[in-house]
Amino acid sequence: MDFKRFGFITLIIIVLFSVVVMVGQAKQPPLLIITSMLATTIAVATPLTLGALSGVFCERAGVVNIGIEGMMLSAAFFGWLGGIYMFQIYDMEAGISIALGVIFAILTGGLMALLHAVLSITFKVDQIIGGTVINILAVGLTGFLNRQLFFGKGSVFGGSVPSSPGVLPTIHIPIKELFSSVCGASTACLENVQAINRVFDQKPIALGAILLVFFSHYVLFNTRWGLRTRAVGEHPQAADTVGINVVKMRYANVIIGGMFAGLAGAYFTIESVPSFEPLLTNGRGFISLAAMIFGNWTPIGAWAAALVFGASQAMLINMQIFRDVIPPQWSFLQESYIVGLTPYILTMFILTGIIGKTTPPAADGVPYEK
Amino acid sequence: MSESQIVLEAKGVTKQFPGVLANDNVDFDLRKGEIHALLGENGAGKSTLMNLIYGLHHPDKGEVFVNGNHVAIHSPNDSIAAGIGMVHQHFMLIPVFTVAENVMLGDETTKRGSLDHLAVAAKITEISKQYGLDVDPNALVGPLPVGIQQRVEIVKTLYRNAEIVILDEPTAVLTPQEAEDLFRIMRDLTARGVSIIFITHKLKEVLAVADRITVMRAGRVINTVKPSETDSAQLANMMVGRQVILTVDKKDHEAAEEILKVEGLTVRDQRNLETVHNVSFTVRGGEVLGIAGVQGNGQTELSEALTGLRSPISGKVTISGKDLTGKPPRIITEAGLAHIPEDRQRHGLVLSYTVADNMALCDYYQIPFSVRGVIQPKALDENSRKLISAYDVRTPSPFVNAGKLSGGNQQKVIVARELSRNNVKLVVANQPTRGLDVGSIEYIHSEIIKMRDRGVAVLLISAELDEIMALSDRIAVMYRGQIVAIVDSKKTTREQLGLWMAGAHVEPA
Ligand SMILES: Nc1ncnc2c1ncn2[C@@H]1O[C@H](COP(=O)(O)OP(=O)(O)O)[C@@H](O)[C@H]1O
Ligand SMILES: [Mg+2]
Numbered sequence: 001m002d003f004k005r006f007g008f009i010t011l012i013i014i015v016l017f018s019v020v021v022m023v024g025q026a027k028q029p030p031l032l033i034i035t036s037m038l039a040t041t042i043a044v045a046t047p048l049t050l051g052a053l054s055g056v057f058c059e060r061a062g063v064v065n066i067g068i069e070g071m072m073l074s075a076a077f078f079g080w081l082g083g084i085y086m087f088q089i090y091d092m093e094a095g096i097s098i099a100l101g102v103i104f105a106i107l108t109g110g111l112m113a114l115l116h117a118v119l120s121i122t123f124k125v126d127q128i129i130g131g132t133v134i135n136i137l138a139v140g141l142t143g144f145l146n147r148q149l150f151f152g153k154g155s156v157f158g159g160s161v162p163s164s165p166g167v168l169p170t171i172h173i174p175i176k177e178l179f180s181s182v183c184g185a186s187t188a189c190l191e192n193v194q195a196i197n198r199v200f201d202q203k204p205i206a207l208g209a210i211l212l213v214f215f216s217h218y219v220l221f222n223t224r225w226g227l228r229t230r231a232v233g234e235h236p237q238a239a240d241t242v243g244i245n246v247v248k249m250r251y252a253n254v255i256i257g258g259m260f261a262g263l264a265g266a267y268f269t270i271e272s273v274p275s276f277e278p279l280l281t282n283g284r285g286f287i288s289l290a291a292m293i294f295g296n297w298t299p300i301g302a303w304a305a306a307l308v309f310g311a312s313q314a315m316l317i318n319m320q321i322f323r324d325v326i327p328p329q330w331s332f333l334q335e336s337y338i339v340g341l342t343p344y345i346l347t348m349f350i351l352t353g354i355i356g357k358t359t360p361p362a363a364d365g366v367p368y369e370k
Numbered sequence: 371m372s373e374s375q376i377v378l379e380a381k382g383v384t385k386q387f388p389g390v391l392a393n394d395n396v397d398f399d400l401r402k403g404e405i406h407a408l409l410g411e412n413g414a415g416k417s418t419l420m421n422l423i424y425g426l427h428h429p430d431k432g433e434v435f436v437n438g439n440h441v442a443i444h445s446p447n448d449s450i451a452a453g454i455g456m457v458h459q460h461f462m463l464i465p466v467f468t469v470a471e472n473v474m475l476g477d478e479t480t481k482r483g484s485l486d487h488l489a490v491a492a493k494i495t496e497i498s499k500q501y502g503l504d505v506d507p508n509a510l511v512g513p514l515p516v517g518i519q520q521r522v523e524i525v526k527t528l529y530r531n532a533e534i535v536i537l538d539e540p541t542a543v544l545t546p547q548e549a550e551d552l553f554r555i556m557r558d559l560t561a562r563g564v565s566i567i568f569i570t571h572k573l574k575e576v577l578a579v580a581d582r583i584t585v586m587r588a589g590r591v592i593n594t595v596k597p598s599e600t601d602s603a604q605l606a607n608m609m610v611g612r613q614v615i616l617t618v619d620k621k622d623h624e625a626a627e628e629i630l631k632v633e634g635l636t637v638r639d640q641r642n643l644e645t646v647h648n649v650s651f652t653v654r655g656g657e658v659l660g661i662a663g664v665q666g667n668g669q670t671e672l673s674e675a676l677t678g679l680r681s682p683i684s685g686k687v688t689i690s691g692k693d694l695t696g697k698p699p700r701i702i703t704e705a706g707l708a709h710i711p712e713d714r715q716r717h718g719l720v721l722s723y724t725v726a727d728n729m730a731l732c733d734y735y736q737i738p739f740s741v742r743g744v745i746q747p748k749a750l751d752e753n754s755r756k757l758i759s760a761y762d763v764r765t766p767s768p769f770v771n772a773g774k775l776s777g778g779n780q781q782k783v784i785v786a787r788e789l790s791r792n793n794v795k796l797v798v799a800n801q802p803t804r805g806l807d808v809g810s811i812e813y814i815h816s817e818i819i820k821m822r823d824r825g826v827a828v829l830l831i832s833a834e835l836d837e838i839m840a841l842s843d844r845i846a847v848m849y850r851g852q853i854v855a856i857v858d859s860k861k862t863t864r865e866q867l868g869l870w871m872a873g874a875h876v877e878p879a
Contacts, residue, residue, distance in 0.1 A: 222484045222485055223480070223483055223484060223485065224478040224480055224485065227467075227471060227474075227475060227478060227485060228475070228476075230464075230466075230467075231464055231467070231475050234464045234465075234466060234467070235462070235463075235464045235465075237462060238462035238463060238464055238472075238475075239475065239476070240426065240446065241424075241426065241446055241456070241458065241462045242446065242450070242462075242475050242476030242477065242526075243445060243446045243447035243450055243476045243477075244475070244476050245445075362465075362466075370426065370427070
């Protein structure tokens with residue numbers, strides 16, 4: 001991550017945070033707003049982070065993946081559906097059903113990626129078309145099954161959505177407990193510690209995504225697997241001549257990427273809210289790709305970029321949270337569609353390359369022919 | 371040497387590609403510690419034979435023996451395990467990796483799961499010392515000069531303990547001095563018991579370094595000889611299958627008035643780097659100015675700027691006094707330019723168009739090819755039949771797609787189109803014979819000389835020093851975007867040019 005891009009990312013995040021602090025500060029202390037923004041940013045950046053990691057693995061191995069959106073969507077559906085089946089039909093405990101739901105989501109992502117791999121690696125179909133197939137298939141399949149299973153006449157669940165096993169619990173990181181003694185008797189200090197603690201109290205996929213960012217970065221740049229993955233994405237012939245199986249490496253990485261997208265899907269229906277609606281991913285897969293590009297195809301860079309998008313979404317959400325306290329002259333920000341468009345405008349802006357061009361792997365999107 | 375043991379033997383190797391029998395029952399052997407040259411024209415099947423031995427392709431028939439034992443080679447893993455290493459014609463290096471990463475790729479050393487860069491660097495340094503192959507393990511490969519990249523490739527094979535090293539056309543990208551250095555390395559290697567297969571199509575080189583020479587033609591082995599028992603002419607005959615004239619027949623030139631004048635030309639490439647700096651020269655009618663230089667020293671951008679494919683940053687280009695700086699190709703063509711581009715498939719032809727259409731690409735919009743904006747198929751047809759017979763283009767008909775022709779015939783289509791136009795004043799020929807067979811090379815050379823004798827100005831850009839020396843009346847040497855010398859071709863030597871090409875600022879003797 002070069003200096004310019006890192007500077008840009010920091011700048012945008014500061015601007016977005018400042019806007020919320022500015023409109024909310026009349027009634028709320030800035031620290032509370034900032035910690036609330038941080039907590040939301042990390043949470044909502046989760047699917048973008050995982051989606052970007054999905055893209056990084058796939059494209060570092062030389063396969064363009066614009067099907068992340070579809071992989072997320074189908075994983076969100078099947079993960080959620082799997083949880084319901086386990087909970088309602090097989091009478092499993094809620095916790096186990098939820099955990100199995102996450103696994104179903106990951107497997108769904110992997111399976112969709114396998115389809116992409118077969119199309120683009122084995123049959124050398126144009127990878128953009130392959131990805132589009134995945135996206136269309138996901139919309140059609142989830143929409144159709146959703147209707148048939150829950151709303152159709154004589155459908156499995158008899159015309160109504162049964163209650164799902166719920167969502168993943170928040171993991172409490174005991175910062176409050178550890179540091180409250182520092183405050184002594186000061187309640188203001190205690191409140192601050194509590195606010196800071198909220199930033200770290202995230203759900204498992206959100207926390208896991210951050211660990212996966214660093215883990216992926218390490219794997220990609222410091223291990224044999226990573227070296228070989230990057231080699232097949234840069235110059236597959238060269239990899240072939242030193243005895244690396246290009247096809248296998250590409251398959252493996254595309255499928256790993258799909259599993260990341262699957263976990264991103266689980267975020268929507270198993271971590272965030274326990275329900276599914278058609279098209280719920282709403283372009284997040286594509287924004288992930290923008291994050292991947294802006295992050296120069298590196299996990300940490302992509303994560304930083306995902307946080308920018310997360311922050312712009314967090315701004316909207318926090319405007320809603322602080323609805324009552326926003327002074328009337330700022331209230332237009334809540335209603336304005338422009339604000340809602342921020343993530344998309346940012347995407348376009350970033351992809352113009354004004355903030356410096358990034359370089360994709362040299363053989364990205366090129367099928368390997370001997 | 372002849373007494374030593376055979377380390378590698380290929381027997382009856384046959385490989386059919388769609389439409390070509392690339393290897394036809396080929397036998398080949400290599401003895402311990404020798405340099406065995408494999409000589410043949412482009413397309414003779416040399417690389418194919420090596421790719422089969424190395425496991426990149428699979429033979430239809432035939433067997434490979436290493437140290438007398440039959441080995442089944444299914445992939446490069448098998449050949450690497452058998453002690454075979456190969457430096458490919460097009461380097462197999464990853465530009466964004468360091469030397470150490472490139473060397474270890476596929477055979478990584480790890481320490482608790484992490485790549486052990488230190489151990490690999492130490493081993494590379496050791497190999498460097500042992501064989502005089504100086505490389506910095508931590509340097510990125512992309513920016514390294516090709517000569518050094520080639521060393522990295524050789525280090526790669528030695529890192530895997532190769533005892534048999536295949537070098538596929540290793541000198542194609544080197545200056546004469548770099549080639550000398552490579553030959554020294556090759557001798558060092560053989561002195562330490564490494565056996566080398568050295569592939570080339572350059573006669574001088576095989577006579578200089580080889581212990582034995584095997585000549586291939588059209589997929590077959592013609593003969594294996596010793597350098598002491600043969601000479602250039604005999605080898606050339608074996609390569610081509612008929613008598614070849616190794617020198618171009620060329621009368622003394624009578625240079626006339628100035629046609630092309632280039633003043634202070636500066637050009638940037640697509641990465642916005644200045645690859646041509648302040649270049650000035652002139653070409654007169656009736657002379658060939660050869661531009662020598664190692665590939666990538668600005669020749670591409672220079673020719674693009676002259677032919678209208680790229681706008682220069684500054685400077686001036688005139689043809690017969692007419693300012694054509696930064697003008698579009700059509701204007702320059704109409705002013706009398708004939709352009710034989712460097713990449714014939716991208717800039718010379720529309721591969722999916724017929725030969726007839728390709729032959730009218732420069733003036734299809736003019737009478738007789740177009741009348742009031744409508745293309746006249748009959749005129750195209752007549753024109754192409756005339757050119758096909760005049761320029762000896764081997765094509766089944768004028769209506770096959772240009773992409774279906776062999777490289778030599780594709781080039782002849784371009785030459786026919788460009789040189790047959792009647793107002794040509796200047797020919798810019800960039801690498802006009804790259805990758806062609808000897809027959810086509812002879813033909814294109816004679817056409818270029820014919821233009822010169824007719825009083826046309828010719829700018830010949832080539833990385834093949836022999837071609838430059840054979841055709842040019844004057845020679846300019848390009849190095850890092852500048853013309854470092856312009857000399858009369860009769861008053862210079864290969865060695866002198868080689869030094870200039872390598873950037874040495876030595877005054878002509
Ligand atoms: N992968 C391939 N597919 C189809 N034809 C090929 C392939 N590789 C080489 N050929 C053909 O086989 C012939 C021999 O090529 P090659 O071995 O590369 O020649 P050389 O190395 O002697 O110049 C040529 O006609 C070439 O076009
Ligand atoms: Mg070859």
